[in-house]
Amino acid sequence: MTAHVIVPGIDGSDEQHWQTLWERQWGASAVRISPASWSAPDLDDWVGAVQHAYDDASRQDSQVVLVAHSLGCWAASTWLLRNPSSRVGGAFLVAPPDPDAPAFPRQAAATFTDVSAQPLPCPALVVGSANDPYCTPEAAVGFATRWEARFHLTGACGHINSASDLGSWQQGRDLLDSLSQH
Numbered sequence: 001m002t003a004h005v006i007v008p009g010i011d012g013s014d015e016q017h018w019q020t021l022w023e024r025q026w027g028a029s030a031v032r033i034s035p036a037s038w039s040a041p042d043l044d045d046w047v048g049a050v051q052h053a054y055d056d057a058s059r060q061d062s063q064v065v066l067v068a069h070s071l072g073c074w075a076a077s078t079w080l081l082r083n084p085s086s087r088v089g090g091a092f093l094v095a096p097p098d099p100d101a102p103a104f105p106r107q108a109a110a111t112f113t114d115v116s117a118q119p120l121p122c123p124a125l126v127v128g129s130a131n132d133p134y135c136t137p138e139a140a141v142g143f144a145t146r147w148e149a150r151f152h153l154t155g156a157c158g159h160i161n162s163a164s165d166l167g168s169w170q171q172g173r174d175l176l177d178s179l180s181q182h
Helices: 018-029 043-060 071-081 137-147 170-180
Strands: 003-007 029-034 065-067 087-092 124-129 150-154
Touching: 003 018, 003 043, 003 071, 018 029, 018 043, 018 065, 029 043, 043 065, 043 071, 065 071, 065 170, 071 087, 087 170, 124 137, 124 170, 137 150, 150 170
Parallel strands: 003 029, 003 065, 065 087, 087 124, 124 150
Antiparallel strands: none
16 A cells, blocks of 8 residues: 655645545555644755655555645655655645745745756656636646646646635545556
8 A cells, every 4th residue: 555645735734625634544554744834834844844754654655655735745846856766656746836926925935935846756746726826727837847747737626725625536536546557
């Protein structure tokens, strides 16, 4: 069974978020990051939290997949770029926010403003929304291209979070399953 590292965005994912629902379904095979800076994200703190969660997850199973949402996409991709030889089977990157977009939380997440998408050392899938207030579909496609990831545009799902009312988001699970088949 694959182990999963859950990498939420600012403030973590609440009880109704698909990441939390998946984490409950996966049980012990899922490890959520726990940075000290949930509300005022510090990139190095978050990358360190990804490392800690990866270490825990890799003790569960030799196959580890990162499941990231929002700002967590940047923490996950930064960790992957700093750890290119890690045994990560894939990165599922949902709704990455555009650091250049007006809605990006520049003050709260100042250390994330200079992130850049570069080729990732593992298979990756970027999922974007047609009406994400934090990232246009065009910007999301650009990130996917620079990450050398596949891209999937889901419908008009906002930021693909709890407010999107997706429940356990079966379409997302199917997309995640498709990642592990590549």
